Amino acid sequence: MWTTFLDALLLQAGYNxxxxxxxxxxxxxAAGTSGTFLFLRKxxxxxxxxxxxxxxxxxxAFILMVALGGDGRDLAGLMLGSALTAAAGLxxxxxxxxxxxxxxxxxxxxxxxxxFGFGIVLLTFIQTMSSGRQAGLDGLLLGSTAGMLFQDxxxxxxxGALSVVAVYVLRRPMTLVGFDAEFAEAAGVNVRHVDxxxxxxxxxxxxxxxxxxxxxxxVAMLIIPAVAARFWTERxxxxxxxxxxxxxxxxxxxxxxxxxxxxxxxxxxIVLVCALLFGLSLLFAPIRGVLASVVRHRRFQIRVHRRxxxxxxxxxxxxxxxxxxxxxxxxxxxxxxxxxxxxGRALAAKALLDERRWEIVRELHFxxxxxxxLDGLTPIEEVLTRDELAExxxxxxxxxxxxx
Amino acid sequence: MAGRSVKVAAQDGQIVQQPPADDSPLAVRGLTxxxxxxxxxxxVDAVVPPESMMAIVGPNGAGKSTLLKAVLGIVEPxxxxxxxxxxxxxxxxxxxxxxxxxxSVDWDFPTRVIDVVxxxxxxxxxLLGWVTGRHRKTAKACLERVGMAEFAGRQIGQLSGGQQQRxxxxxxxxxDADFYLLDEPFAGVDAATEKAIxxxxxxxxxxxxxxxxxxxxxxxxxxxxxxxxxxxxxxxxDGPVATTFTAENLQRTYGGRLATTHIDELRLxxx
Numbered sequence: 001m002w003t004t005f006l007d008a009l010l011l012q013a014g015y016n017x018x019x020x021x022x023x024x025x026x027x028x029x030a031a032g033t034s035g036t037f038l039f040l041r042k043x044x045x046x047x048x049x050x051x052x053x054x055x056x057x058x059x060x061a062f063i064l065m066v067a068l069g070g071d072g073r074d075l076a077g078l079m080l081g082s083a084l085t086a087a088a089g090l091x092x093x094x095x096x097x098x099x100x101x102x103x104x105x106x107x108x109x110x111x112x113x114x115x116f117g118f119g120i121v122l123l124t125f126i127q128t129m130s131s132g133r134q135a136g137l138d139g140l141l142l143g144s145t146a147g148m149l150f151q152d153x154x155x156x157x158x159x160g161a162l163s164v165v166a167v168y169v170l171r172r173p174m175t176l177v178g179f180d181a182e183f184a185e186a187a188g189v190n191v192r193h194v195d196x197x198x199x200x201x202x203x204x205x206x207x208x209x210x211x212x213x214x215x216x217x218x219v220a221m222l223i224i225p226a227v228a229a230r231f232w233t234e235r236x237x238x239x240x241x242x243x244x245x246x247x248x249x250x251x252x253x254x255x256x257x258x259x260x261x262x263x264x265x266x267x268x269x270i271v272l273v274c275a276l277l278f279g280l281s282l283l284f285a286p287i288r289g290v291l292a293s294v295v296r297h298r299r300f301q302i303r304v305h306r307r308x309x310x311x312x313x314x315x316x317x318x319x320x321x322x323x324x325x326x327x328x329x330x331x332x333x334x335x336x337x338x339x340x341x342x343x344g345r346a347l348a349a350k351a352l353l354d355e356r357r358w359e360i361v362r363e364l365h366f367x368x369x370x371x372x373x374l375d376g377l378t379p380i381e382e383v384l385t386r387d388e389l390a391e392x393x394x395x396x397x398x399x400x401x402x403x404x
Numbered sequence: 405m406a407g408r409s410v411k412v413a414a415q416d417g418q419i420v421q422q423p424p425a426d427d428s429p430l431a432v433r434g435l436t437x438x439x440x441x442x443x444x445x446x447x448v449d450a451v452v453p454p455e456s457m458m459a460i461v462g463p464n465g466a467g468k469s470t471l472l473k474a475v476l477g478i479v480e481p482x483x484x485x486x487x488x489x490x491x492x493x494x495x496x497x498x499x500x501x502x503x504x505x506x507x508s509v510d511w512d513f514p515t516r517v518i519d520v521v522x523x524x525x526x527x528x529x530x531l532l533g534w535v536t537g538r539h540r541k542t543a544k545a546c547l548e549r550v551g552m553a554e555f556a557g558r559q560i561g562q563l564s565g566g567q568q569q570r571x572x573x574x575x576x577x578x579x580d581a582d583f584y585l586l587d588e589p590f591a592g593v594d595a596a597t598e599k600a601i602x603x604x605x606x607x608x609x610x611x612x613x614x615x616x617x618x619x620x621x622x623x624x625x626x627x628x629x630x631x632x633x634x635x636x637x638x639x640x641x642d643g644p645v646a647t648t649f650t651a652e653n654l655q656r657t658y659g660g661r662l663a664t665t666h667i668d669e670l671r672l673x674x675x
Contacts, residue, residue, distance in 0.1 A: 040513065172526045179513045179523070186476040186502035187527060187579075188494065230514060234559040239514050 001260050008256035017259035020145040023156045024212050024251030024270055028221060030160035031209060032247025033167045034201040035222030036229070036240045040178035046093065046199055047222045049108040051206050051215045053089025054082035055119025058140055058210075062126055073136065075152050075211060082215075083207045089115045090199050143214035143267030145255070152211055159208035163201055167240065170197055175236050212251075213267035220271040221247060228278040231285035246281075250274035302327050303377050309333070310351035313340050353396075354380045360392050427490065428452055429583040429614040430475060435484035437467070437474045444470040447484065448639045452583075455612050457605065458631035459619040459645075463658050466636040468618040469505065469587050476502055476585065488583065498527060501581035503572045505588055511561035517571050518556040521546050524578030546574040549607075551600050566597030573601055584608060586617045590624075602628055622670055625649055 004013055011018040038047055061081025062072040070077070089111050096107035123137055136144065167174075176184040177194045185191050202222060209218040229242030254270030286292050301323075309324040310333070319325055319338065328334045333344030340348065357380055380389070430452040437444050445467035452458055460468045473479045475486050477493055488496050501524070521543040522535060529535065547553045550570040555563060560571065569589060576584055584605075590598050605615050605628075619625060625632060625645060632649045634640040634657040641653045651667045 040510075042510070169531050172529065172531060175515075176523055176526060178510070179515060179520075180504065180509045182473070182478050182504045182508045183502060183523070183575075185478045186500070186504070186585075188497040234514050234516060235519065236514050 005256055005260035008259040009253070013256070013259050016145070016148060017255070019150065019153045020148055020212065020259065020266060021252055021255040023148065023153045024145075024255040024266070025248045026157050026160040026251070027205070027209050027212055028225070028247035028249070028251030028270070028274075029244045030163040030247075031205045031218065031221040032225035032229075032243035032245070033240050034163050034198075034205050035247075036226040036243045037167070037174040037178060037198045038202050039223055039226040039230075040175070040236070040239070041195070041198060042178075043104070043195075043198075044223045045105055045108050046090070047202050047206070047219045049093050049112045049115075050086045050090055050199065050203050051218050052112045052119075053086045053115040054206060054210065054215050055085075055116055055141075056122055057082035057085030057119075058137060059119055059122025059126060060085070062137060063122070063129075066129065075149070076155060078137075078140070079155070079207045079210065082210060083203060085115065085119075086203050086206060087200075090203060094196070094199075139214070140210045141214050141216055142265065143210070143212050143217065145212055145258075145266040148211060156208050156211070159204060163204050163208075164244075166197075166201055170194070170201075171237070171240065174198055178236075212255075213270055217267045217271045220274060221250070224271075224274045224278050225250070228274075228281040231281040231288045233287060246274065246277050250277060300377075306331065306333075307351060307377060310344075310348045311355065313344060314348040314352045356396055357389070357392050360395055427454055429454055429489060430616070431487045431490075432471075432475065433485045435471070435474055435486065436482045437470050437479055438482050443467075443482070443637060445474070445635065446638050448635065450633055450639060450642050452614060452616055453631065455609065455614055456631045457609050457615045457617075457629045458633060458642075459617055459625050459629040460633045460635065461619055461622065461625060461649075461657070462635040462640075466657075468635065471635065472502075472585055472587055472616075472618055476500070498579075499582040501576035501579040501584050503569075503576045503584070503586040503589055505591070506565060506568055506572070509560075509568075511568075513560065515560055516556070517547065517552065517558050517560060517563070518543055520560055520571050521574045521578050524575040527579070543574075543578055546577040547571070549577060549604055550574045564594070566593035569593050570597055570600055573604060577604070581613070583614045584616070586615070588618050588620060590617075590619065590621060622654070622666075626670075626672075 007013040008017050008021060011021060035044075035047065038044055058078050058081055061078050064081070065074060065077050066072040093104065093107045093111050096102055096111070097104040100107075102110075126137060136147075173184065173189050173194045174197070176187070176189055177191050177198075181191050184194070205222065206215065206218050209215075209221060213221055225243035225245075225247035226239060228246050229239045232242055233239055250270055250273040254273040255266055257273065258264040258266040258269040281289065283290055284292075305321065305324040305327045308321075309319055309328045312319050312324070313328075313334070319328070325334070325338070328344065329336065332341060333347060334340050361380075361384065384392070428451050430450070432448055432450045435448045436446050448467075448471060460471060462468050470479060474481045475488075475493070486493060488500060493500065518540070522539065524546070525535075525539050525542065529539070544553060544556065547556055550573050552567060552570050552574060555567065555571075560568065563571065573586075573589065576586075586605075589601050593601070605617075608615055617629070619629070626649060629645055631643065632645050633642040634648070634653055636657050636659075640657045641648050649672060651670075651672045654667055654670075654672070
């Protein structure tokens with residue numbers, strides 16, 4: 001299996017596998033970048049409504065194409081039909097949320113299930129049609145790449161490229177609306193149009209993703225890459241880039257994996273790879289990852305305990321807190337029996353001096369609003385220049401002997 | 405245009421003659437906004453004189469923010485008209501800058517302080533313009549003016565409330581407008597921020613810009629502003645602070661909600 005996987009990664013595992021891998025990578029890039037703005041606008045659920053609302057369009061398009069004597073399975077036709085009903089569902093959600101007092105999530109829930117239900121009815125009806133039995137329309141629910149044609153790949157490539165270009169062109173208004181819609185409106189941005197553009201993009205990606213990941217799983221490809229990329233950066237443009245990267249990588253790796261064994265369905269595997277990348281980001285991303293924040297918190301906690309311990313030493317108070325004792329012992333500031341070492345005494349005296357310096361600094365800068373750096377935990381030499389320190393020491397007066 | 409005058413329906417139904425105010429930054433006529441069946445503001449007429457600093461003052465729920473949002477096209481008015489420098493807002497959008505209330509923003513958004521200020525330049529940049537060193541320099545200079553230059557690289561949510569407010573002001577400065585509208589810029593900020601903001605606003609006035617603030621602190625109205633608009637759903641009074649910000653008008657604005665002792669503390673000229 002591993003050699004097939006490597007072959008698939010290098011596009012050497014056959015024509016269909018290569019086509020699917022490239023298509024899935026392009027789809028992942030398009031979905032990741034477009035989905036980012038839906039996520040930043042906090043409307044991730046809208047993608048669910050859009051995706052489910054494609055189903056009746058698929059059914060209607062099939063029936064219409066067969067009725068006109070054509071091939072009901074023509075992907076372009078099915079995509080057009082699904083885009084139309086998805087747009088109808090989208091507008092219905094938007095209209096309901098705007099004109100009635102229903103919240104958007106309620107509107108999404110209602111539209112999603114009704115459209116999906118209608119779609120299932122149509123699909124069941126198609127099963128009874130003479131040409132419907134082999135239609136394989138249910139493959140569009142979870143994606144089915146087995147019979148993917150070159151022209152299907154072309155459609156995905158063109159659609160993906162268009163949506164990436166649209167994201168690039170609209171990135172500023174979309175960022176503005178996501179961050180601060182009121183400011184955007186006041187600055188002359190038509191917020192409603194931008195919202196429709198964001199949802200239109202998502203709609204486009206959903207439709208081109210039908211073949212590979214299917215309408216139920218496309219939601220994952222739209223949202224997970226953005227959420228994963230968010231852990232790595234505090235900048236919008238990097239979230240977009242990262243989401244494109246994560247989406248593209250999941251598509252490519254997922255497709256290669258599924259090509260390497262017969263029983264691995266493409267769409268679900270792509271989504272699982274994407275989820276794996278999300279998990280890794282959540283744990284290990286240095287900016288907002290869980291481990292990084294645990295480490296940061298722990299370091300801060302140690303600093304607090306160390307300082308409290310030193311101040312307790314200098315005031316001759318007994319230390320009972322276990323962690324404080326452990327920190328002081330670890331740093332060689334107290335002996336095992338709790339008595340301060342020489343270096344402990346020296347640092348404690350310094351801590352007291354700094355504490356009194358901080359007091360003066362706080363008084364001087366009382367109204368400055370920079371209190372965050374006046375916490376007393378940052379070494380005072382990092383916050384103040386040497387001249388400022390000398391100035392403060394002048395106010396302190398002559399050194400006083402402290403107990404010890 | 406000379407001698408032209410328009411008929412305006414005043415609040416009490418009388419028709420008054422009012423000269424057109426083509427150069428005033430803002431002229432509002434019969435503006436009514438309603439959320440549901442209850443008007444938030446009703447038939448408000450007001451003119452903001454050029455190069456003035458005006459406070460919009462009134463009790464909670466008086467429609468102060470709504471008035472601002474209607475002027476900016478954020479909420480749609482039920483009736484009435486708004487003209488900015490004698491034109492509809494869309495035509496003179498680049499002459500207007502807005503500082504919204506802090507609550508309107510997503511603080512966990514992936515954006516740094518400098519990026520927020522650059523948003524003030526988006527109109528100039530358009531869809532495809534590249535952000536160049538010149539733009540970054542402008543943004544930095546705006547941060548400098550509000551005393552926030554050293555925070556340029558921070559994620560916006562890591563700032564204190566007052567610091568966030570200053571960044572918003574810097575973004576409005578980057579827009580390089582003639583007319584600044586601010587919604588409660590002093591709400592919940594520290595003393596240093598309040599001073600930084602008022603210094604910037606006064607420097608704007610010195611540069612012949614016009615400033616309108618929704619303001620809640622009656623004690624500072626006379627110090628900070630030269631004009632005042634008192635509203636409580638309807639307009640109560642507007643004009644220079646010296647003649648308009650009187651105990652009598654305040655009593656009419658706040659009704660029984662403002663204790664007489666509070667008004668006495670303001671040491672206002674007799675109404």
